[in-house]
Amino acid sequence: MIPHDETMMLKTPFHSRIEAACEINMWEDWKGYTSPQAYTEVEQEYFAVRSNTGVFDISPMIKYRFTGPDAGAYLNRLVTRDISKIGIDRVAYTVWCDDNGQVMDDGTIFHLAENDYRLCAYARCLDWLMWSAEGFDVTIVDETADVAALAVQGPTSCAIFKEMGFEGIENLKPFGITRFPFEDSEVMISRTGFTGDLGYEIWIDPELAEAFWDALFEAGKHREIRPIGSAALDMLRTETGFIQAGVDFVPAEEAIRTGRSRSPFELGLGWLVSFDKPVFNGRKALLKEKKEGSRYAFVYLDVEGNKPAEHAFIYSGDKEVGTVTTGAWCPTAKTNVAFAQVDAKYGKVGQELVAEIYYERELKWTRVMAKCTVIEGAVFNPPRKRQTPAPDF
Amino acid sequence: MNKYDAIVIGAGHNGLTNAAYLAKAGLNVLVLEKNAYIGGATVSRELYPDWKYSNCSYVCSLLRPEIIRDLELPRHGLQVVPYGGGVTFKENGDYFGSHADHERLLREIARHSKRDASAYERYEADVMKQTRLIRPFLMRTPPDPTSLKPKDLKELSLLAKSFGSMGEEGLADTMRFWTMSIGDFLDEYFESDVIKAHLAGSGIIGTALGVYSPGTAYVLLHHYMGDVDGSVGAWGFARGGMGSVSAALSKSFLSFGGTIKCDAEVGQIIVKNGKTKGVALANGDELYADIVVSNLDPKRTFLKIMDEGDLPSSVVTKAKNFKIRGSSGKLNIALDGLPTFTGLPKDSPLCLGEKHFSDSLPKMERAYDEWKAGTWSKDPYVDMLIPTQIDPTMAPPGKHMMSVFVQYAPPKVNGGEWTPEDKAGFEKTVIDQISNYSPDFKDLILHCETRTPQDIENEVGLTEGNIFMGELTFDQLLFNRPFPGYAQYRGPVKGMYMCSSGTHPGGGVMAAPGANAAREILQDLRLTNTVPGGYDDD
Numbered sequence: 001m002i003p004h005d006e007t008m009m010l011k012t013p014f015h016s017r018i019e020a021a022c023e024i025n026m027w028e029d030w031k032g033y034t035s036p037q038a039y040t041e042v043e044q045e046y047f048a049v050r051s052n053t054g055v056f057d058i059s060p061m062i063k064y065r066f067t068g069p070d071a072g073a074y075l076n077r078l079v080t081r082d083i084s085k086i087g088i089d090r091v092a093y094t095v096w097c098d099d100n101g102q103v104m105d106d107g108t109i110f111h112l113a114e115n116d117y118r119l120c121a122y123a124r125c126l127d128w129l130m131w132s133a134e135g136f137d138v139t140i141v142d143e144t145a146d147v148a149a150l151a152v153q154g155p156t157s158c159a160i161f162k163e164m165g166f167e168g169i170e171n172l173k174p175f176g177i178t179r180f181p182f183e184d185s186e187v188m189i190s191r192t193g194f195t196g197d198l199g200y201e202i203w204i205d206p207e208l209a210e211a212f213w214d215a216l217f218e219a220g221k222h223r224e225i226r227p228i229g230s231a232a233l234d235m236l237r238t239e240t241g242f243i244q245a246g247v248d249f250v251p252a253e254e255a256i257r258t259g260r261s262r263s264p265f266e267l268g269l270g271w272l273v274s275f276d277k278p279v280f281n282g283r284k285a286l287l288k289e290k291k292e293g294s295r296y297a298f299v300y301l302d303v304e305g306n307k308p309a310e311h312a313f314i315y316s317g318d319k320e321v322g323t324v325t326t327g328a329w330c331p332t333a334k335t336n337v338a339f340a341q342v343d344a345k346y347g348k349v350g351q352e353l354v355a356e357i358y359y360e361r362e363l364k365w366t367r368v369m370a371k372c373t374v375i376e377g378a379v380f381n382p383p384r385k386r387q388t389p390a391p392d393f
Numbered sequence: 394m395n396k397y398d399a400i401v402i403g404a405g406h407n408g409l410t411n412a413a414y415l416a417k418a419g420l421n422v423l424v425l426e427k428n429a430y431i432g433g434a435t436v437s438r439e440l441y442p443d444w445k446y447s448n449c450s451y452v453c454s455l456l457r458p459e460i461i462r463d464l465e466l467p468r469h470g471l472q473v474v475p476y477g478g479g480v481t482f483k484e485n486g487d488y489f490g491s492h493a494d495h496e497r498l499l500r501e502i503a504r505h506s507k508r509d510a511s512a513y514e515r516y517e518a519d520v521m522k523q524t525r526l527i528r529p530f531l532m533r534t535p536p537d538p539t540s541l542k543p544k545d546l547k548e549l550s551l552l553a554k555s556f557g558s559m560g561e562e563g564l565a566d567t568m569r570f571w572t573m574s575i576g577d578f579l580d581e582y583f584e585s586d587v588i589k590a591h592l593a594g595s596g597i598i599g600t601a602l603g604v605y606s607p608g609t610a611y612v613l614l615h616h617y618m619g620d621v622d623g624s625v626g627a628w629g630f631a632r633g634g635m636g637s638v639s640a641a642l643s644k645s646f647l648s649f650g651g652t653i654k655c656d657a658e659v660g661q662i663i664v665k666n667g668k669t670k671g672v673a674l675a676n677g678d679e680l681y682a683d684i685v686v687s688n689l690d691p692k693r694t695f696l697k698i699m700d701e702g703d704l705p706s707s708v709v710t711k712a713k714n715f716k717i718r719g720s721s722g723k724l725n726i727a728l729d730g731l732p733t734f735t736g737l738p739k740d741s742p743l744c745l746g747e748k749h750f751s752d753s754l755p756k757m758e759r760a761y762d763e764w765k766a767g768t769w770s771k772d773p774y775v776d777m778l779i780p781t782q783i784d785p786t787m788a789p790p791g792k793h794m795m796s797v798f799v800q801y802a803p804p805k806v807n808g809g810e811w812t813p814e815d816k817a818g819f820e821k822t823v824i825d826q827i828s829n830y831s832p833d834f835k836d837l838i839l840h841c842e843t844r845t846p847q848d849i850e851n852e853v854g855l856t857e858g859n860i861f862m863g864e865l866t867f868d869q870l871l872f873n874r875p876f877p878g879y880a881q882y883r884g885p886v887k888g889m890y891m892c893s894s895g896t897h898p899g900g901g902v903m904a905a906p907g908a909n910a911a912r913e914i915l916q917d918l919r920l921t922n923t924v925p926g927g928y929d930d931d
Contacts (some may be wrong), residue, residue: 032496049443100562124499127582142507254514256521257931258560275659 009034012059013148013209015336017217021227028230031124031144033060038229043331049195050332053154053220054228058201059209062124065143066117070136076111077118079133080264082274086111089177091192095264095272096125097282101289102261103250104128105245106269108192110177118143122245128253132281148209152216153199153236155329155384155393156223161189161200162392163219170389172200176337182314183208191390194233196240198384198391238337239330241300241378243267248298248339249324260339268298296322297347299370301338302379303327303355309338309370312355314346321346324355333379338372349374394658397423399653399684399914400661400672401892402698403854405433406456408688409642410907411892411914413464415684416649417923418915423680424651425672426856427658431643433688434853435902436859437634437787441840444794445787448842449636449853451778451796451862453477453627454619455903456638458699459532463925464645466837471641475629476783477623478746481591482830486736489587489752490743516582516592521854522563523570524618524625525930526555527898531618531905533679533925534913535872535880535897571867575609576754586753593757594749594774597800599860599900601718601872604754605759608866615865615899625930630780634787638902648838662687664703669888672698683888688907689873690862691715691895694884708885711876715895716864719804719846719857720764724797724823727840731779731793732831748777750826766800767808769819772826774800792839799823804846811845819845861900862893871897882910890914 010033012018018036035057038045048054066075076083081094088111095106104283107121129140161169166180167371169189177190185205193199204212217225237244245251252261263286264273273286301324303309309327313320322342329336338355346353351374358367384391401412404426416422430436434449453473461471476655477493489505491497503510536548556564570578575596579589595616603609621627631637643653658675662685671681681726687694695704695712733739734748751757751774760770776798781787787794799819806815820843828835846858855862863869872880882890892910894900912924 008494010500029496032500124511124514126508126510127515130508142503254518256518256525258558258563 010060012057013206014057014059014150014213017210017213018057018227026229030060031062035060036227036229038098038231040229042229042231042235045226045228046235046261046331047330048224048226048228049154049199049232049236051155052224052226053152053157053160054195054226054232055216056151056153056228056233058149058151059147061144061149062121063144063147064090064119064121064126064129065141066119067115068136068138069115070138071115071117074121074133074138074163076277077136077279078129079109080273080280080286082277083109083111088113090177091177091190093272095267095269097264097286098252099282099285100252101263101282101285102255103249103264103267103269104252106243110190112177123251123254125253146206147203148206148212149201149203150197150213150216151193151195151201153193153195153197155198155391156220156225157199157270158390159224159392160216160220160225164215167252169200170392172390173388174386183211187212194242195236196242196378196385197215197236197382198379198387228365235331238326238328238339239333239378239380243298243339244326262296263294265289265294266296266298266341266344281301294344296341297344299340299342299347299351299374300377301340301353301355301381302375303336304367304371305340306336307357307359307368307370308336309357309372312338312357314340314342314372315354315356315369316346316351321353330379335379337379347374349376395678395680397421397680397682399423399686400425400680400689401686401688402662402672402684403427403433403688403893404431404639404643404653404655404894405688406435406639406642406904407892407894407899407907408433408686408900409639409646410460410464410904411688411911412651412913413642413649413688414908414923415914416646416651417651418685418920420920422646422651423682424646424653425657425659425674425680426653426655428852429656431653431655432636432639434849434855435635435639437636440725440842441727442791443789444727444840445634445636446794446842447631447636447796448723448725448844449849450635450902451636451780451798452628452629453620453635453902454616454626455901456619457532457903457905457908457927458620458622459925459928460908464494464642466638466641466645469641469644470633470647471637472632472731473621473629474632474783475624475626475627476745476778476780478743479591479748480734480737481587481749481752482734482736483587483752489589489591491746492743493746494605502588505588506583509583509585509588512582520567520614520617521625522559523567523614525569526559527618528625528906528930529927530554530871531898531903532908532925534882534909535874537881538872539880548790555842558792570614571611572607573610574605574607574885575613576604576758578610578613579754590751590753590757591749593754594776597757597774598776598798599721600864601720601801601859601863602866604757606761611867611870612865615901619901619903620649625804630784632784632786634780634784635902642904659698662699663888664700664886667887684890685888686890686892686910686914687884688893690717690856690859690893691891692717692856693854694891694893694895703886705885708876713924715875716866716869717856717859717862717895718864719850719859720802721798721800721858721860722769722802722819722821722846723799723844723849724795725842725844726795726797726838727788728779728795728837729789729839730837731782732834732837734831743777745782746778748775750775751829760801764803767803768806768820769802771822772802773802773823775823775826777827777888780821797823797827802846804850811847816845818841860892862895863900863901870899874899882906882913
């Protein structure tokens, strides 16, 4: 039992620094934590990541730790992807499903050491993790509050880390993990992120959080480093094609209405499903779906015009075939994209559809029927995201 | 003038609702009430100067929003103010705080068990699935599954469609949920005793069953299926006490030209040649109407105010067998100030919600064991609220009113009538229990009204003091409420109808039985329906 805590909102280990930097007082609740929506100006925060370096506090992200001789086997049974191929000091993006093959959440698995893994997730799922652990020699701990974490993203992020003395960081490959001494302890750095740019995530003892923040911003001051809030992050992830749980799909366990959850295939994540594995949660249902076909397709749409297609209905001719889950103008790619759920047969690349968009100017609402085309993938996908050694801008 | 189009017996919330819809359709309607005041179990009573007690029902969630709006109850003075959260105190000095804020609630659950915090989200979704299944049927007449009438077939197919939309797994879950115990249900989700105990309360309130008795999971649903302004499962206070619900209903009824007579106890429903002709009051006066609607519970209706000779013998037997057992009592307390509770900061938002002092399911089951043995529970489950923290109209400024629902209390003590000593013992048990968690509570008591099941029966007319007018178990729900063949509000005698909580969809201050019954009566009279349809959740 942990002691009483009568405060309304939790604070992350970086809170003192965030509070000082959050000039416009735009806060939101992220899984109980006080979390900034924006610090100064959303556009500037967005461009910090695309042009310099932006820092986003990801400490509230749900984190579970798995140790024990069966940790790897257990996780491989839990998730759809074959993570036996993920070596030590590597990270893998994956989804996990219920027995009906419906996505419970997406997240990343960090292979920290032999028989030692971390799972970062959107939703709390300890109960499901424990269910799935029956018969495995694995210890599962919720370490959300025990690890402070920052996303440090943008073209100058590698240079800033070098400035901090993290020698050789430029050689860290995408989805790689490395460690550097910090103060009397250590900071773990992974080349991961939610922005689609060159960038890293740092993982550190909460005790050292403030010191790390100070050192990071000191090192980055000549490279225009700035903290960013969730509003800018949302623009970034849209542009680079990352779906978000709770926005682009309903986690299966939270879905109340029949048919509202989605399978990995229906979210465009079929590549994460490895039928080579003889057993994993949802395998039977997913095999059936693969054979018989999916109900829905997740599509990226290139939307004509410049009106964001948020909440738009999607039509093929006169037939309503789906709805938009995320839609935004992309400031770097200079294009208008939307993520949509459509009936499966309208999901092929090149398919022409129409979005019914409503927008308001000075209380006057206008409806446009914007042509859209199903496109292959993200509209922002720069080489620097993958380049190793990471370039210095 | 002693001839009316319709007579409604009992000015409780269902009687008044039924009467309002009949009057709205243009009928000349008379409501008869045995007490000197209206409301039945939906009352605010000044039993201590300047204090108002909601001395029977005490919180509001189930009252159908369609009826609130349609009968213009807000214009007639009804205001429902939601309250959030609650606390279950533990014997060891700790507590579980059920915060209204979702994330804070999950954090508080995690304080007791991190796994339970994650399980809670699954639990919430699963309960909501079941809630969504039942909600569309609250404002509908249950179909008769043996009938081939087009209307019944249509309603049956709707019911089947709703079940069907739950999917194969959902259907299995539903069958289990409607029949299993709340204890077994919660054991499937949670490991923490206090969290299970906190959630289990809704499964036994008003029910003569224990947390491990089959059927109690559904009772939980009955407490979750209401809403305040669309927030499903939320509860609120009627400003001015529950009497403001019946006051608003009566004003609405009067605005349609209706008549209410208090101090007018019905002795007998008059039946001639197989047709209802009116009622004879206890004082011998006779009042006439071709339509008589009983808002009394099924036992009282068929065994007390109807002549057995006027009824099919099967109905008499069914009424005798109807399960309506007294299981709860109530303390209404005037307080000189706001009591403090050990461990709970005085400004915690948890203070505004309900409080309980049973921290494990075994403890609650033991409380039930004592009821079975014929006495009140020595460590009872209580649902305690201090509405004056939100509603300033119930007590003078700075003073407070406490409502304590107590379970279990038997209709008879060891087979005999409650004696004054029994009643004092019952009162002491409850006050001592609260004092264990609130050291200054006893010194703040200015007045206490203690109500045993027997008191509730004698005053309000609820058989055995059963607050739901019949157990809410599957054998007495939907087309089986009150009994098979009589679930569509029509009695066994032409012109005689039922509109009480003993009919579908059951008890609580919901008003749906009254409204549904009115719709059936108007249909029989070939009059235009005045009863609104239910709101859609989607």
